[in-house]
Amino acid sequence: MKEIPLSLCERSSVIENLKSQIRLDGRQFMETRSIEVNFGKDYGCCTVSLGETRVLAQITCEVVEPRPSRPNEGKISIYVHLSPMAAPHFEMGKGGEIIDEIQQILDRNIKESRCLDVESLCIMAEESVWQFKVDVTVLNHGGNLGDACNLAAVAALRHFHRPDVTVEEDGRVTIHTHEEKELIPTFLKKIPVCLTFALFEVEDDCITLIDPTETEER
Amino acid sequence: MAQHKGELNFLSRSDGSALYSIDDTVILASVHGPSDVKVSNRKHDGLHLDVCFSPRTGSSNIGEKTIEAIITHTIKQCLLAHLHPRAGVTLTIQEMQSGGLDLSVSINASCLALLDAGIQMSTTFAAVTCCLTSDDVCIVEPSEIELKESKAVLTYVFDGTKMDVITTHQEGAFDCKQLLKCLAKCKTVAKDV
Numbered sequence: 001m002k003e004i005p006l007s008l009c010e011r012s013s014v015i016e017n018l019k020s021q022i023r024l025d026g027r028q029f030m031e032t033r034s035i036e037v038n039f040g041k042d043y044g045c046c047t048v049s050l051g052e053t054r055v056l057a058q059i060t061c062e063v064v065e066p067r068p069s070r071p072n073e074g075k076i077s078i079y080v081h082l083s084p085m086a087a088p089h090f091e092m093g094k095g096g097e098i099i100d101e102i103q104q105i106l107d108r109n110i111k112e113s114r115c116l117d118v119e120s121l122c123i124m125a126e127e128s129v130w131q132f133k134v135d136v137t138v139l140n141h142g143g144n145l146g147d148a149c150n151l152a153a154v155a156a157l158r159h160f161h162r163p164d165v166t167v168e169e170d171g172r173v174t175i176h177t178h179e180e181k182e183l184i185p186t187f188l189k190k191i192p193v194c195l196t197f198a199l200f201e202v203e204d205d206c207i208t209l210i211d212p213t214e215t216e217e218r
Numbered sequence: 219m220a221q222h223k224g225e226l227n228f229l230s231r232s233d234g235s236a237l238y239s240i241d242d243t244v245i246l247a248s249v250h251g252p253s254d255v256k257v258s259n260r261k262h263d264g265l266h267l268d269v270c271f272s273p274r275t276g277s278s279n280i281g282e283k284t285i286e287a288i289i290t291h292t293i294k295q296c297l298l299a300h301l302h303p304r305a306g307v308t309l310t311i312q313e314m315q316s317g318g319l320d321l322s323v324s325i326n327a328s329c330l331a332l333l334d335a336g337i338q339m340s341t342t343f344a345a346v347t348c349c350l351t352s353d354d355v356c357i358v359e360p361s362e363i364e365l366k367e368s369k370a371v372l373t374y375v376f377d378g379t380k381m382d383v384i385t386t387h388q389e390g391a392f393d394c395k396q397l398l399k400c401l402a403k404c405k406t407v408a409k410d411v
Contacts, residue, residue: 040315041242045274047314052230056314058274084270085248085310087231135275139246139312140229 032211044160048152052142057152059160066129074121075131086141109192143213150194234335238327242317247327249335255306264299266306298338318365322347
C-alpha cells in the first residue's frame with residue numbers, strides 16, 4: 001500500500017500552531033510523551049510504548065566462534081524489523097531508509113559506546129563466545145522511532161539473563177539450563193539514552209521540539 | 219478453562235487491531251484495509267487477503283508460513299470478499315509471547331482484529347487447541363509443559379453461527395476415535411470462546 005501523503009492543510013496547521021507556541025497534542029515544546037515499559041515472561045523480551053509509538057525487542061543468545069581479529073570479544077548483532085502493522089506503507093522484509101537510520105542509531109548507541117562489555121561474553125578465547133542477537137520490531141509508528149527502539153533494546157538487554165557456562169578441563173563447553181544453574185544477568189556499564197529533536201524553520205526563526213509525533217516529523 | 223484476555227484497538231495506525239492472550243501465549247493482530255493493492259494481486263471479483271505472521275526473533279521460516287496458510291484458509295471462508303473487488307486487506311500477526319498455543323491464539327486475535335476494522339464477515343470464528351497425552355487423556359488448552367509431553371496436538375476452528383468445523387490442524391499420531399472425542403470436547407469449549 002502506498003503512503004498517504006500529508007495534506008497541505010495539515011502541514012500548514014502544524015506550522016501555524018507552532019508559531020503561536022501550540023503543539024497539536026497540547027504538549028510543551030520540551031515535553032516528552034509518557035513512556036511505558038512492559039516486560040514479557042521470558043528474559044530479554046520487552047515492549048515499549050512512547051505515546052502511540054510501540055516497539056518490541058527480543059534478545060536471544062547462542063555460542064559461536066569469535067571473529068579472528070578479536071578472539072576474546074563476544075558479538076552483538078542488532079536487527080530492526082518494520083512490521084506492516086506499524087504503518088500501511090511498510091512491507092515485511094523491505095526496509096528503506098528508515099530501517100538503515102534506526103539500525104545506525106542502535107549500532108552507535110549500543111555497540112560503539114561499549115555499554116555492554118563484550119569481553120565478559122567470552123567463554124574461551126579464540127574458540128567460543130556468546131553472540132547476543134537483538135531483534136527490534138516496530139509495532140506502531142507514532143513518531144520518534146529512534147528513541148523508542150533504543151529504549152526497547154537497552155531495557156531488553158538489562159532484562160536479559162544468559163545461561164551459565166562451565167568450561168571442562170579437556171576444553172568442552174557445557175551450557176547449563178536454568179534448572180541446573182542460575183542465569184547470569186547482563187551487566188551494562190553505561191545506559192545509552194537517546195533524545196530526538198525536531199527542528200522547524202519558520203520565518204527566519206528556528207523552533208525546536210522534543211519527541212516529535214509522526215505528523216510533526218513529516 | 220485457561221485465562222482468555224483480549225484488548226481491541228491497541229494500535230493507532232491500524233484500521234483494526236487486537237491483542238489476545240490465552241494464559242502465557244500473547245499475540246497481536248493488526249488489519250489494514252480494505253485499501254489499494256498492487257496490480258499483480260488485484261482480483262476483479264473480490265478482496266485480496268495477505269497474511270503475515272512474524273515471530274519475535276524476526277526470521278520467517280516454514281513453521282510461520284504454515285500458520286499463515288491455515289489462517290488464510292480460515293478467513294477466506296468467513297470474509298465477504300465479493301463486497302470489495304480490486305481491494306486488498308493485509309493482516310499482520312506478531313508473536314509477543316510464546317506459550318505453545320500460537321495457532322489458536324493467532325486465529326482468535328485475527329477474528330477480533332477484523333471485527334475491530336469493520337470488515338464485513340459472514341460469521342465470526344473461534345479456535346481451540348487440545349492435546350493428547352500418552353494415556354489418551356484429552357486436555358483442552360494445554361500449558362507449555364503439557365504440550366511438550368503430549369503425543370499429538372490438534373487445533374479446530376469453529377464458526378460462530380452454526381458451530382461447524384471450518385479448519386483443522388493436527389500434529390502427531392492418533393486414531394479416528396480420539397479425533398472425534400477431541401472434536402466433541404473442543405466444540406463445548408469453543409462455545410465459551
